[in-house]
Amino acid sequence: MSTPRVLGYAARARGRPLEPLEYGLPTPGEHDVCVAVTHCGVCHSDIHAVDDYYGVTDYPFVPGHEIVGHVTAVGRAVSGLKEGDRVGVGWQGRSCMQCEWCLKGEEQLCLDIVRSGTWVPYGGFSSSVVVDGRFAYPLPPAMPPEAAAVLMCAGLAVYSPLSEYLTGSPQKVAVVGVGGLGHLAIQFAHALGCEVTAISSRPEKAAEALAFGADRFIDSRDEADLRRAELVYDLLLCTASGGIEWGALLKSLRKRGTLLLVGFPDVAFNSTDLVAHELTVSGSFLGDRATMRAMLGFAQEHGIAPEVELMPMSQVNEAIRRVRENEARYRIVLVNETASRAATV
Ligand SMILES: [Zn+2]
Numbered sequence: 001m002s003t004p005r006v007l008g009y010a011a012r013a014r015g016r017p018l019e020p021l022e023y024g025l026p027t028p029g030e031h032d033v034c035v036a037v038t039h040c041g042v043c044h045s046d047i048h049a050v051d052d053y054y055g056v057t058d059y060p061f062v063p064g065h066e067i068v069g070h071v072t073a074v075g076r077a078v079s080g081l082k083e084g085d086r087v088g089v090g091w092q093g094r095s096c097m098q099c100e101w102c103l104k105g106e107e108q109l110c111l112d113i114v115r116s117g118t119w120v121p122y123g124g125f126s127s128s129v130v131v132d133g134r135f136a137y138p139l140p141p142a143m144p145p146e147a148a149a150v151l152m153c154a155g156l157a158v159y160s161p162l163s164e165y166l167t168g169s170p171q172k173v174a175v176v177g178v179g180g181l182g183h184l185a186i187q188f189a190h191a192l193g194c195e196v197t198a199i200s201s202r203p204e205k206a207a208e209a210l211a212f213g214a215d216r217f218i219d220s221r222d223e224a225d226l227r228r229a230e231l232v233y234d235l236l237l238c239t240a241s242g243g244i245e246w247g248a249l250l251k252s253l254r255k256r257g258t259l260l261l262v263g264f265p266d267v268a269f270n271s272t273d274l275v276a277h278e279l280t281v282s283g284s285f286l287g288d289r290a291t292m293r294a295m296l297g298f299a300q301e302h303g304i305a306p307e308v309e310l311m312p313m314s315q316v317n318e319a320i321r322r323v324r325e326n327e328a329r330y331r332i333v334l335v336n337e338t339a340s341r342a343a344t345v
């Protein structure tokens, strides 16, 4: 039997535009499923990986890890999924299932994380992917595919730390950055019962931030406004990727407050407030499988949905340009034309 062919969009070298690339579908293992991609979101991590920002990219590199599609084949050890099922797949497409973190159910910390990405060997800017069936999630039937796609990475990335850190009494949260991650973080934090402040250097986003559920908006370039927020927040969730005034931000945390990074900004701050106020600085990477399932249910229950622009997958380079230049409002999802044509036949 000949190997099924996949049409993907690949960067052939660091920072290069993506080009069409045809390759054989990787041979699925017994735990794997093949998923025909109908939608795939464009995440900043895709672009970082094209640019080899993390130092682990193999070329040709097919990005894409906010996937919605249909199962087309299942390995014999897969349970709970069958051909035709609609599923979502996020950044993590597999894990070693043997290291201490996998055994604890915290697969996002797998010691073999570099090889756990859905884009290894080829990602979702393509007609099909092969992933471990344990990382393909059935979706709520009423959830639109483009919304589900974005939730698979951006949704999990913000829901996981919010649900973990926000326990007990009502808390004051500031979401730093009102972009792809930030606009979802505001919605989740609001639905989790927090008092939410959106902090951004783009005052034109104020009205939308309030519409997403923020109680207040602070223009981060307005020093007086930031000073009024001194010692206010229990949690600062930083979704921004740059342009951050760390000193002023840390002063807005209550004593023993937490700064939590979910993006990858350059970080530099004076240790004085950190020590004297007993602050915690932490990172959060996606979430585990149980949290992914909880996030999907919570989003459906509370009507949480990303703002999405749809573009055909063949326009992937234009989509990447728009994300690079911060023009996406708030997330771009690529629609696989091959899949939608097949669906209408
Ligand atoms: Zn992502």
Ligand SMILES: [Zn+2]
Pocket (backbone or CB within 6 Å): 095, 096, 097, 098, 099, 100, 101, 102, 103, 107, 109, 110, 111, 112
């Ligand atoms: Zn592992």
